[in-house]
Amino acid sequence: GENVEQHPSTLSVQEGDSAVIKCTYSDSASNYFPWYKQELGKRPQLIIDIRSNVGEKKDQRIAVTLNKTAKHFSLHITETQPEDSAVYFCAASSYDKVIFGPGTSLSVIP
């Protein structure tokens, strides 16, 4: 079946460094790619998304890049802060399917 792979599963960075999380999807019909952040004990919340007609999108310290040919997309967080520590989920959506990746646990060390 269709799936979304996400790497790494855990990531530890020093405060101020950059963090990159990568996702690969298999459903070629996918055209919407959101990223959700879930803090401990909280609900997942959207932080950024990208659609298939765009290659890159940026929002302050967060950016997402999409390579439709290779079927992968990445989340980039620059100048990381302790409050960026959370689990990050990617997802790939098409008209008839939405599949979440398994998540990446990001720890930002002060």
Added chain:
Amino acid sequence: DAGVIQSPRHEVTEMGQEVTLRCKPISGHNSLFWYRQTMMRGLELLIYFNNNVPIDDSGMPEDRFSAKMPNASFSTLKIQPSEPRDSAVYFCASTYGGRQETQYFGPGTRLLVL
């Protein structure tokens, strides 16, 4: 806007009991999703409703699970009979426009089956 509302927030029950989880989506949203989250299996989609109609229930684990959406502002997920392996956090999420839009998650219901 109050966001997606779920109740109860916590539920502790004994094996074999019936459990009913409730969800009120954001007003105006026409799509609703139920998810189950565990450490071992991550975030699993259980069922997806569009305009109150179940569109995809392929993620429902077995016949013990059932979900309804009698109107645009209310949905239930029922487990009968419950088992310890059903212990998880259950999230409800809603969108306007289906699966290719931002999902707004509720606070979740933490279920523990003893």
